[in-house]
Amino acid sequence: MSNLDSFITRNRGAIAITALAGVSAVGAYYYYTTQQQQQQDQQGSTGATEDVNGSKKTKKSKKKKKTSAGGKSEESTPTSSAGSKSVEEASSTTTTAAVVYPVNSEGLPAITEDIVNNLSGDEKEVWALALKEDGNNEFKNKKFENAIAFYSAALQLKIDPIFYSNRSACYAALNDHQNVIADTTEAIKLKPDYTKCVLRRATSYEVLEDYPNAMFDLTALTIYGGFSNKSIEAVLERVLKKHSIKIVENKPKQYRLPSASTISSFFGAFVEDSSPDGISAESEDVADKYLFEALKEINANTANGYDTADTLLNQAVEAYNTSELTSESPKAGLASIALEYLSSFQFLKNDPAAAAISIEQAINLKPRARSFVIRALINADASSMNNAIQDFQLAKQLDPNSPDIYYQLGQFHYLQGELADAEANFNKAKELNEDNVYAYIQLACITYKNGGINEATEKFTAAKLKFATSPEVPNYYGEILADKGDIAEACKQFQIAARLQESLPNFSVGALPLINEATLISRESLEKLDDAEKLLLKACELDPKSELAKISLAQIKLQKDEVDEAILLFEESADLARTFEEKIQATSFAEASKMQMRIKNDPVLTSKINEIMRNTTGYQ
Numbered sequence: 001m002s003n004l005d006s007f008i009t010r011n012r013g014a015i016a017i018t019a020l021a022g023v024s025a026v027g028a029y030y031y032y033t034t035q036q037q038q039q040q041d042q043q044g045s046t047g048a049t050e051d052v053n054g055s056k057k058t059k060k061s062k063k064k065k066k067t068s069a070g071g072k073s074e075e076s077t078p079t080s081s082a083g084s085k086s087v088e089e090a091s092s093t094t095t096t097a098a099v100v101y102p103v104n105s106e107g108l109p110a111i112t113e114d115i116v117n118n119l120s121g122d123e124k125e126v127w128a129l130a131l132k133e134d135g136n137n138e139f140k141n142k143k144f145e146n147a148i149a150f151y152s153a154a155l156q157l158k159i160d161p162i163f164y165s166n167r168s169a170c171y172a173a174l175n176d177h178q179n180v181i182a183d184t185t186e187a188i189k190l191k192p193d194y195t196k197c198v199l200r201r202a203t204s205y206e207v208l209e210d211y212p213n214a215m216f217d218l219t220a221l222t223i224y225g226g227f228s229n230k231s232i233e234a235v236l237e238r239v240l241k242k243h244s245i246k247i248v249e250n251k252p253k254q255y256r257l258p259s260a261s262t263i264s265s266f267f268g269a270f271v272e273d274s275s276p277d278g279i280s281a282e283s284e285d286v287a288d289k290y291l292f293e294a295l296k297e298i299n300a301n302t303a304n305g306y307d308t309a310d311t312l313l314n315q316a317v318e319a320y321n322t323s324e325l326t327s328e329s330p331k332a333g334l335a336s337i338a339l340e341y342l343s344s345f346q347f348l349k350n351d352p353a354a355a356a357i358s359i360e361q362a363i364n365l366k367p368r369a370r371s372f373v374i375r376a377l378i379n380a381d382a383s384s385m386n387n388a389i390q391d392f393q394l395a396k397q398l399d400p401n402s403p404d405i406y407y408q409l410g411q412f413h414y415l416q417g418e419l420a421d422a423e424a425n426f427n428k429a430k431e432l433n434e435d436n437v438y439a440y441i442q443l444a445c446i447t448y449k450n451g452g453i454n455e456a457t458e459k460f461t462a463a464k465l466k467f468a469t470s471p472e473v474p475n476y477y478g479e480i481l482a483d484k485g486d487i488a489e490a491c492k493q494f495q496i497a498a499r500l501q502e503s504l505p506n507f508s509v510g511a512l513p514l515i516n517e518a519t520l521i522s523r524e525s526l527e528k529l530d531d532a533e534k535l536l537l538k539a540c541e542l543d544p545k546s547e548l549a550k551i552s553l554a555q556i557k558l559q560k561d562e563v564d565e566a567i568l569l570f571e572e573s574a575d576l577a578r579t580f581e582e583k584i585q586a587t588s589f590a591e592a593s594k595m596q597m598r599i600k601n602d603p604v605l606t607s608k609i610n611e612i613m614r615n616t617t618g619y620q
């Protein structure tokens, strides 16, 4: 019943936006619609207006290059070329006369420093434009190396962001991303909002897997686009995801137990084992003792007890010499139980491969119904649904009245949307194990899903009578009320659940009611942020392993503009999370927050954001 998924869906948008602009720009995001992208490329068409008749003008065809190629490449004065107006390029230019600059034996421009120094400012403009035009033609003909030579020559005569941009397009075509980045960086230095170059640079950064820089450029683009460019946002999200995956994949994989409330609800759905085969603390066999102590820790159900139980189970399995046992050995049954619990712990640590091996050993020794149920869970988790169904069948064959089967089978159907089958199995689970509070809760949830809030309320009320001290009942009732939109009553139920949990010696829902209430009220109004924060601080203290508590608190910190703390919390949450998807999600929140910091520290982007906000919302 993790509500992480809905949390993530709910907050994804908010995170993306705050990452872009800081909290204060959220308003701008919603109200600003009319921003138009500047047409950078029209700017800077420089010397085109000057009198073309006086001395020199552009346009030199390939043919001409070839003819002058015979001459000395060091030729310092452009040879006049009367009547050489280029036919092929007439359409693309308004200039009339042609100018010939020195070229080398390959027909490529050969501009020396001496030549440059001898030209007037106007002449430089004209030459540079001519060179650029020729570069464009080479580009059109896919002669990218040649085009680079022309643009480089143009840059010798005039530093112009367009020439850098043009040359970077050639490098991009040649997949020379280092040079794309070098040239676009020069262009952007000269013209910070040169979006064509920013996008091109972002693309090269992405290819080179320099995701943070790619994200920075993409974020800048969304800002220049007034936060209205959905296609850029989609690219930004894609790069953020790639970046997060890379971070998570590069971290050493470690298997850790989840928060105590998760383990508690896992084992809470099974019948308690306390002293199978009469084992006790006084048992002679050290293996039996380990197993007994492990079960005691599991049943005590405290935050720290599970780690101890984990150690004890490993010790028990070792002491039973499980690899040497056969199903005929007198200890086969107990060894099998130890392996079954070990497998459950490995499964909870999200190490399904190890869990599968352990449960196989358990089943080979002396399985009980629950052994097949555990294997069914491992199979279902790996989406091997047919194998899971088969395992449930095997469990039923072994012991049709085992209460351990039907709750999990009900859950299996529930998750597949087969509510009628789920209901039948939950009812059977309830019949066979009256103490399974989760069966009662799931039945009430199904009633709610089938449309009956009043009937669901009745069922929750009945469950509350039966399980008076159980925090689970009010917590999940609260979730249903929240889903229905009854915020006040939902909060009341969460508070009851939190109080009940507080008075218990053991863990059941743990920090969940606190997190649930905090999430609800923080969505309700900004004034309640402080209250939500207090609840979440308490949640983190109560259940330090709860990744949900950390990620929720981080969210609040972000809204309060305490970005450094938010980043730390997101990263802690990513470390605590067990599944890859949860890790990716928390990591991407952390990285998006880092990007937000970097944007804030960029004066050009910050002033642009402020400008957008002034124009659109009147916000200062």
Ligand SMILES: *[C@@H]1O[C@H](CO)[C@@H](O)[C@H](O)[C@H]1NC(C)=O
Pocket (backbone or CB within 6 Å): 052, 053, 054, 096
């Ligand atoms: C070029 O100059 C000549 C004479 O100096 C003049 O007749 C002609 O109109 C000019 N052409 C342009 C395009 O200015």
Ligand SMILES: *[C@@H]1O[C@H](CO)[C@@H](O)[C@H](O)[C@H]1NC(C)=O
Pocket (backbone or CB within 6 Å): 076, 077, 114, 115, 118
């Ligand atoms: C510079 O220009 C002058 C006159 O336009 C010319 O006489 C001289 O040879 C040129 N020098 C170079 C180095 O091109």
Ligand SMILES: *[C@@H]1O[C@H](CO)[C@@H](O)[C@H](O)[C@H]1NC(C)=O
Pocket (backbone or CB within 6 Å): 041, 042, 136, 139, 162, 165, 166, 167, 169, 170
């Ligand atoms: C060069 O820049 C001009 C002006 O911005 C543009 O029209 C042209 O498409 C560019 N050429 C290349 C190859 O990028």
Ligand SMILES: *[C@@H]1O[C@H](CO)[C@@H](O)[C@H](O)[C@H]1NC(C)=O
Pocket (backbone or CB within 6 Å): 037, 195, 196, 199, 221, 225, 228, 229, 230, 231, 232
């Ligand atoms: C979004 O940005 C891209 C790249 O700058 C641009 O090509 C596109 O036209 C923009 N779309 C809108 C709707 O502004």
Ligand SMILES: *[C@@H]1O[C@H](CO)[C@@H](O)[C@H](O)[C@H]1NC(C)=O
Pocket (backbone or CB within 6 Å): 285, 287, 319, 320, 321, 331
């Ligand atoms: C496991 O093996 C050790 C040494 O081989 C032996 O002392 C011990 O009794 C065995 N344990 C069980 C439960 O068979």
Ligand SMILES: *[C@@H]1O[C@H](CO)[C@@H](O)[C@H](O)[C@H]1NC(C)=O
Pocket (backbone or CB within 6 Å): 264, 268, 299, 300, 301, 504, 505, 506, 507, 508
């Ligand atoms: C927690 O302790 C209470 C009271 O001792 C007990 O009734 C309840 O079953 C325990 N819950 C769990 C999940 O262990």
Ligand SMILES: *[C@@H]1O[C@H](CO)[C@@H](O)[C@H](O)[C@H]1NC(C)=O
Pocket (backbone or CB within 6 Å): 035, 611, 612, 615
């Ligand atoms: C904001 O308004 C000013 C004046 O109307 C305008 O010049 C500027 O381009 C606008 N800026 C943005 C980002 O819309």
